[in-house]
Amino acid sequence: MATIANFLLSKPPSSPSLPTQPAPLFFRPTTSSSSSSPRRAKPKQPLVARPGRPRGLTLRATSATQKSSPPASDERVQKVHSAEEFDEALRAAKDRLVVVEYVDSRSASTSRMLPFMVQLSRQCNDVEFLLVMGDESEATRELCRREKVNKAPHFTFYKSMERIHDEEGIGPDQLVGDVLYYGDNHSAVKQLHSREDVEKLIEGHKADDKLIVLDVGLKNCGPCVKVYPTVIKLSKQMSETVVFARMNGDENESCMQFLKDMDVIEVPTFLFIRAGEIRGRYVGSGKGELIGEILRYQGVRVTY
Secondary structure, three states: OOOHHHHOOOOOOOOOOOOOOOEEOOOOOOOOOOOOOOOOOOOOOOOEEOOOOOOOOOOOOOOOOOOOOOOOOOOOEEEEOOHHHHHHHHHHHOOOEEEEEEEOOOOHHHHHHHHHHHHHHHHOOOEEEEEEEOOOOHHHHHHHHHOOOOEEOEEEEEEOOEEEEEEEOOOHHHHHHHHHHHHOOOOOOEEOOOHHHHHHHHHHOOOOOOEEEEEEEOOOOHHHHHHHHHHHHHHHHOOOOEEEEEEEOOOOHHHHHHHHHOOOOEEOEEEEEEOOEEEEEEEOOOHHHHHHHHHHHOOOOOOO
């Protein structure tokens, strides 16, 4: 367990799919490596991340870890060669998620992850993918120093030119989870950004008797990222009877106040709402338990 102040500064656990360590870029850094500072919030009681037991439904990435041909010229992965090109690409993306991979031409991890990133870019049309070859030139080395990237492969995530997340040494499963969690605007999961959004959603489903499953988490929450692909999959499978929504408590003051009012102490927390009333909650990232709780609130008898 960790308090919210410490947890927001920590990184989600790396995926076991690619257990190699990130390789240091060959330039000598001028500053120590660090992630961009996330927002801190201090609720009445500290929020903590609650890991779940890894049982039940799983959703795995189809990793192309075998040797593959070099990227084709029509790839959606844009290679940038300088800080100027990098900044222009972020501006052009506007409010879309931008995933930047920093690589080293000598790194074995790079050769395994790059083909998978190319494959992922073809599937995620609403996400922009950038590639920075750290040892390509002095210009790319300077860009890495500016962004405080010292090892490869390294992934950074941006929205509206704001750096929102960093990862090192991850595998395909973790990358897929991160892309879905930080950039999923096209799924059946409704994105809520204030208490007013929650109230409007509840009011809109008072009459249709649909169960609302509200996923409450934090931006840099490993267990929240871990369970989110399951949330997306269930939102598509249960769209006729269940409404899925998500809120990041540390997005703004309105969201954090909502968490306080709902006595949310651990994340992820799933609130189950029907006919305008909160009927219960599930705390954790156990996929099987989450599915069981959703079925239970739909009137299905579930035994564990």
